[in-house]
Amino acid sequence: MVSNVPALVSRLGRRFALSPSDQQALLAAASTPRHAVKGDYLIREDWETTSLVILCRGMARAVRSLPDGSQQIVALFVAGDMLNPGELFFPRSRTSISVLTSAISLSIPFEQLGRLIANRPAIARAIWRETAAQAAVQQEWMVWLGRRTAQARLAHFLCEISYRLHIDGHDCDAFDLPLTQQELADILGLSVVHVNRVLQVLRSQDLIELRSNRLTIRDKAGLYEIAEFDPKYLSGLEPPDTGAN
Amino acid sequence: MVSNVPALVSRLGRRFALSPSDQQALLAAASTPRHAVKGDYLIREDWETTSLVILCRGMARAVRSLPDGSQQIVALFVAGDMLNPGELFFPRSRTSISVLTSAISLSIPFEQLGRLIANRPAIARAIWRETAAQAAVQQEWMVWLGRRTAQARLAHFLCEISYRLHIDGHDCDAFDLPLTQQELADILGLSVVHVNRVLQVLRSQDLIELRSNRLTIRDKAGLYEIAEFDPKYLSGLEPPDTGAN
């Protein structure tokens, strides 16, 4: 399994609007790419954080486990996302991040990164921006966790993933969604049983199809509507080409 | 009503670990302090963001309103917090921020701020760090919104506020909590009626006292316990003196 690292990095360059020279510097600072398989942990709660991790291929999730055995998934990452842009400042990680598919990640040790940040403002800006973009997504999750019905939550989550894949140039009407219903439940703050029932409602309304980890959106307008989905909050994840600020 | 601005700024200096010279520069870049009264909006959803706002005195909340009229409060700010550290990168605000008490705020226009960020890395670092710290708090809110009972949510929220006030050197066992039960409900994702009942349970267990916007914590250990409160996630709000990274 050989990976074309320069190609991956160039995609990152586009995502974060970095000049070729900055991309080069980032690549030089990174350790060799890591190939992880489904279930592998890239970061664990309470680990000392020593490097910035970027997901180049695959999907990952950040999870917080509670004493009673339940979990809450607090973030989902797709290719191109930074896994821990905010942890630069904190000695220990507050979540565990594991991979949902086989995946490739790049790590940039903090010592190297410190130099890059000092010398290359565009890189500092990119990481900072990513910190803010992920915070915006989290706020949206808080809103549906606090104030929306199970159906609207699920629909909204599916809309978000679809849109984020769309941003990165993937097919957003049919894609792999490597999540069990238990994991969906842990994202949405629901029980597995209820997720199952709500999924069936969405299916029966011909909004989606979901079988063996593959999601097809049959009626995007309808799904957006019951989700009350407005992708504005995801603007931080788009390439900042449009010169917006 | 005269406010001692240099004193306010020096407190900010401590909070963000800025050198006197950086504090000076920050103060010079800021517009005259604004005195707001209860209910005033400092920022509105969809407004164009043009400056970084820092709360020097009082409390504020960030709220998202839903089409059906309900609301979710997604952040609570105390004196010393930056209200919109992440909005530097986005053209429009995604929340409305209004003031819960009479308050004083300082605005730093983005043009000035750009210069400061370029020339004074410590200031850039402080804002970036605040972005990350607030994201950490949001993650904790997501966990209790998704996975905890009403009682644990409320208890946890009270613990957090108490601890944040403690960080800033205020009395954390008895303090003003200028929130109606409706506002508590909008923070916790509950109905007013239920907040009222849960408050009574906490009172009947002699954990807290809450009358006319003043909270007294009678049994801190007990409250921490039912909240499963662990303040580690708030470390980003403490002055970074300890040299941790």
Added chain:
DNA sequence: CGCAACATTGAACGGTATCAAGTATGGTGG
């Protein structure tokens, strides 16, 4: 083929919402 993980279904329970009164509380004008 057989096992393990995942998905589905039903019944009963419970936490929280909703609706509807009723009761403090505080501020205001007379």
Added chain:
DNA sequence: CCACCATACTTGATACCGTTCAATGTTGCG
């Protein structure tokens, strides 16, 4: 200083959304 009003708080009754427990199907993989 009191009457009044608006806002906030409290309480009860009822309904519903979502949970839990338990069992049964289904799928995919070694």
